[in-house]
Amino acid sequence: MAFVQVSNLTKVFGKGKEASAVLNGIDLSVEKGEIFGVVGLSGVGKSTLVRCLNRLETPDSGSIVIGGRDILSLSEKELRLARRDMGMIFQSFNLLSGRTAFANVAFPLEVAGMSKKGIRTRVSELLEMVGLSGKAGSYPAQLSGGQKQRVGIARALANDPEILLCDEATSALDPQTTSGVLELLADIQKRLGLTVIMITHEMKVVTETCDRVAVMDEGRIVEEGPVTEVFLDPKSPVTKSFVEVILKRNSRFLENGYKPGGRLVRLRFLGDSVSSPFVSDLVYRFDVEPVILQAHVDHIKDTPFGTLLMDMRGHAENVSNALESLRAQKVLTEVLN
Amino acid sequence: MFLSAQQLHMLKDASLQTLYMVSVTTVLTVLVGIPLGILLVVTRKGHVLANVWVNRVLGFVVNATRSVPFPIFIVFVIPLTRFVVGTSIGPTAVIVPLTLAAFVFMARLTESCLLEVPHGVIEAAQSMGASRLRIVFRVLLPEALPGLVMAMTITVVTLIGYSAMAGAVGGGGLGDLAIRYGYHRYQTDIMWATVILLVLVVQLVQSVGDSLVRKFSRR
Numbered sequence: 001m002a003f004v005q006v007s008n009l010t011k012v013f014g015k016g017k018e019a020s021a022v023l024n025g026i027d028l029s030v031e032k033g034e035i036f037g038v039v040g041l042s043g044v045g046k047s048t049l050v051r052c053l054n055r056l057e058t059p060d061s062g063s064i065v066i067g068g069r070d071i072l073s074l075s076e077k078e079l080r081l082a083r084r085d086m087g088m089i090f091q092s093f094n095l096l097s098g099r100t101a102f103a104n105v106a107f108p109l110e111v112a113g114m115s116k117k118g119i120r121t122r123v124s125e126l127l128e129m130v131g132l133s134g135k136a137g138s139y140p141a142q143l144s145g146g147q148k149q150r151v152g153i154a155r156a157l158a159n160d161p162e163i164l165l166c167d168e169a170t171s172a173l174d175p176q177t178t179s180g181v182l183e184l185l186a187d188i189q190k191r192l193g194l195t196v197i198m199i200t201h202e203m204k205v206v207t208e209t210c211d212r213v214a215v216m217d218e219g220r221i222v223e224e225g226p227v228t229e230v231f232l233d234p235k236s237p238v239t240k241s242f243v244e245v246i247l248k249r250n251s252r253f254l255e256n257g258y259k260p261g262g263r264l265v266r267l268r269f270l271g272d273s274v275s276s277p278f279v280s281d282l283v284y285r286f287d288v289e290p291v292i293l294q295a296h297v298d299h300i301k302d303t304p305f306g307t308l309l310m311d312m313r314g315h316a317e318n319v320s321n322a323l324e325s326l327r328a329q330k331v332l333t334e335v336l337n
Numbered sequence: 338m339f340l341s342a343q344q345l346h347m348l349k350d351a352s353l354q355t356l357y358m359v360s361v362t363t364v365l366t367v368l369v370g371i372p373l374g375i376l377l378v379v380t381r382k383g384h385v386l387a388n389v390w391v392n393r394v395l396g397f398v399v400n401a402t403r404s405v406p407f408p409i410f411i412v413f414v415i416p417l418t419r420f421v422v423g424t425s426i427g428p429t430a431v432i433v434p435l436t437l438a439a440f441v442f443m444a445r446l447t448e449s450c451l452l453e454v455p456h457g458v459i460e461a462a463q464s465m466g467a468s469r470l471r472i473v474f475r476v477l478l479p480e481a482l483p484g485l486v487m488a489m490t491i492t493v494v495t496l497i498g499y500s501a502m503a504g505a506v507g508g509g510g511l512g513d514l515a516i517r518y519g520y521h522r523y524q525t526d527i528m529w530a531t532v533i534l535l536v537l538v539v540q541l542v543q544s545v546g547d548s549l550v551r552k553f554s555r556r
Contacts, residue, residue, distance in 0.1 A: 056464060085467035
């Protein structure tokens with residue numbers, strides 16, 4: 001059984017005519033030690049989903065089992081203890097404004113009943129881990145957004161949780177700060193072997209950090225799998241639109257009425273094939289003249305991937321041979337005309 | 338302005354009476370009003386001690402108490418005042434209606450301060466496994482502290498105003514002196530003296546309150 005097992009979770013907000021199903025039968029399994037992303041537009045229920053996991057929100061039906069604990073059947077006292085094993089970070093950081101960074105991180109330790117001396121040592125460790133040793137005495141109002149979220153992360157990890165829930169943790173941050181916070185999260189996750197569930201509306205967050213991803217729409221999970229697969233070969237319209245944001249796939253050439261001289265082909269490739277010289281192969285081996293219209297090479301977490309839009313000019317037979325050979329090299333090909 | 342020795346003596350007595358009424362009432366008001374304000378918040382729907390009925394009843398009692406004009410309220414609670422203090426006349430007797438009127442005021446102010454604390458902060462504490470009591474005393478109250486100090490300042494200033502009506506039942510105090518001598522007997526100098534004194538006292542209370550708010554405020 002997976003570390004996190006969610007089955008047939010439903011939640012309806014409102015009553016009578018105004019009732020709307022926010023979660024519409026969610027099934028989800030997250031393995032121990034992976035970073036699992038849940039991506040979707042705002043209002044599709046992804047925040048509600050993650051808030052159900054530590055019962056900040058109570059679902060109407062379904063089951064949630066985390067680390068062998070049946071979350072929905074816990075008594076209030078058991079829930080409080082269980083919550084200490086689950087850290088959570090928030091979009092708006094939710095730090096206590098009247099406490100310093102140090103005292104904010106100390107809060108969950110006070111809750112857990114740690115001694116003053118123990119708290120001092122542990123908080124120093126945690127602040128060092130998130131790179132904020134020098135800011136222990138600063139109040140949240142004196143910290144930048146990125147620093148506040150680092151305090152949030154230190155606080156969430158204070159009691160050594162097994163799982164970290166991130167509810168749009170980087171959505172209030174600018175792109176550079178987002179990257180810094182994501183790097184920190186990925187680094188900590190690797191070191192501590194944490195299981196992380198990351199709710200986001202930014203595909204970039206998923207491709208930079210997540211191992212697997214679920215795409216949510218209208219209270220359902222419409223697509224799920226390893227990020228590389230979902231990303232390279234999206235099936236549902238929602239996923240496609242998310243991927244397009246990253247790849248900028250909608251090429252201006254087509255919109256502006258570009259007249260291809262041959263077959264217009266989109267190639268997508270992953271991992272080792274990124275470094276294979278298949279474009280020059282097209283020229284030398286198949287006598288095809290490729291005109292590159294758009295190219296993009298990047299990483300999904302640690303796996304390189306690329307996309308290429310080209311106009312393959314040449315003898316029809318040569319072109320189809322070339323495509324055949326590309327497919328044999330596990331390059332996804334898509335002929336657009 | 339030339340005040341006679343007798344007038345100065347009256348001013349001194351009146352000042353002490355006001356000080357007595359306002360300070361005792363303030364202590365009682367804070368002791369009862371803040372807890373009532375906390376209850377008004379935490380029994381709200383979706384809050385840490387949600388209880389719709391308790392909330393409705395408390396809300397009704399608070400509103401009802403606040404609806405009655407203070408001079409009528411003084412007369413209205415006379416039986417209670419007699420029961421508690423033994424008499425319905427004098428500065429000590431006035432403390433009863435004054436406290437009753439002020440603590441519901443303080444409760445509403447407390448309520449609005451506590452509601453200013455972002456709900457996300459409470460949720461964060463819940464997500465860390467904090468108990469309800471810890472959330473109230475370690476999250477809600479400390480986060481609302483600057484607002485609470487401001488609310489107390491407002492309450493004290495309001496009490497100084499209310500205590501002027503204490504004269505109706507022989508409570509004395511500066512306001513009473515201004516009405517009886519300054520207004521009814523045309524002793525304009527007494528009126529001016531009390532008004533200036535009251536202005537100074539209110540300014541002092543407000544600036545002490547403001548500096549405390551600055552001290553506690555971290556936003």
